[in-house]
Amino acid sequence: xxxxxxxxxxxxxxxxxxxxxxxxxxxxxxxxxxxxxxxxxxxxxxxxxxxxxxxxxxxxxxxxxxxxxxxxxxx
Amino acid sequence: xxxxxxxxxxxxxxxxxxxxxxxxxxxxxxxxxxxxxxxxxxxxxxxxxxxxxxxxxxxxxxxxxxxxxxxxxxxxxxxxxxxxxxxxxxxxxxxxxxxxxxxxxxxxxxxxxxxxxxxxxxxxxxxxxxxxxxxxxxxxxxxxxxxxxxxxxxxxxxxxxxxxxxxxxxxxxxxxxxxxxxxxxxxxxxxxxxxxxxxxxxxxxxxxxxxxxxxxxxxxxxxxxxxxxxxxxxxxxxxxxxxxxx
Numbered sequence: 288x289x290x291x292x293x294x295x296x297x298x299x300x301x302x303x304x305x306x307x308x309x310x311x312x313x314x315x316x317x318x319x320x321x322x323x324x325x326x327x328x329x330x331x332x333x334x335x336x337x338x339x340x341x342x343x344x345x346x347x348x349x350x351x352x353x354x355x356x357x358x359x360x361x362x
Numbered sequence: 363x364x365x366x367x368x369x370x371x372x373x374x375x376x377x378x379x380x381x382x383x384x385x386x387x388x389x390x391x392x393x394x395x396x397x398x399x400x401x402x403x404x405x406x407x408x409x410x411x412x413x414x415x416x417x418x419x420x421x422x423x424x425x426x427x428x429x430x431x432x433x434x435x436x437x438x439x440x441x442x443x444x445x446x447x448x449x450x451x452x453x454x455x456x457x458x459x460x461x462x463x464x465x466x467x468x469x470x471x472x473x474x475x476x477x478x479x480x481x482x483x484x485x486x487x488x489x490x491x492x493x494x495x496x497x498x499x500x501x502x503x504x505x506x507x508x509x510x511x512x513x514x515x516x517x518x519x520x521x522x523x524x525x526x527x528x529x530x531x532x533x534x535x536x537x538x539x540x541x542x543x544x545x546x547x548x549x550x551x552x553x554x555x556x557x558x559x560x561x562x563x564x565x566x567x568x569x570x571x572x573x574x575x576x577x578x579x580x581x582x583x584x585x586x587x588x589x590x591x592x593x594x595x596x597x598x599x600x601x602x603x604x605x606x607x608x
Contacts, residue, residue, distance in 0.1 A: 288459055290457070291459075291463065291488040293486045296513075299421060300421070302422050303422065338440060339407055340406070341403070
């Protein structure tokens, strides 16, 4: 793999103490969300992953919203 | 964001309730408030490419990344969906994996629908081929693009072939940029190997209009210009298709 970036490689590739990402992907009503787990089956929306600009206007998908996703398939 | 203590969401007006029953998954969203889902349709979709473009290897978690396994299926879905007529690519990237970046760029080039890219903030290194891969490209006045040589990292075998391999990889990027923008290969290489421009590297930083002047980007503009251009291109495409039918 060749990284083509103006950032110093030691910055990009340095591994910090906590290597596990606290985020997970959840799909809710057809939209993929990146959520930060706040408890079992609970999470806070960090990022919405969609190319449909209208999805970003939906109030339930605003970043920071608490969601419950225990019944859904998570990756 | 309001905190709601009630265990159930407040009853929605009868007209919207029917719609909500159709989307049952929504019931599970906490602190939902109104069940008012905007139904406005859009004929353009937007694809943000942010942070590092991540390819064959997962980067350490301190990096913000755009993963090619997310982007590529989205591009196929956009190409396939008849409701989507155009794509706006928003770039604020510091580069990343050469193969992943070129893969995304090649996908964008081969799309049959109108595409417009907008470089906001930065479109560096491998972000350059991605930016020029759209049919029309914009750069914000303050946005920058860094053009510099490709480097190899890690353990290298010190043989002449290593240099040739690196040169070949660099040629892939240079040729792509030359083919899909107005810049000449000579000019692009000149910018790439410039000294005295970057603090700890060789190369050039192009700010807004500079990128247009060297022929890399088509015009300076923002969201308004990009969406307008995209809608114009969609109208033009429709007209062309109409002409073929008659």
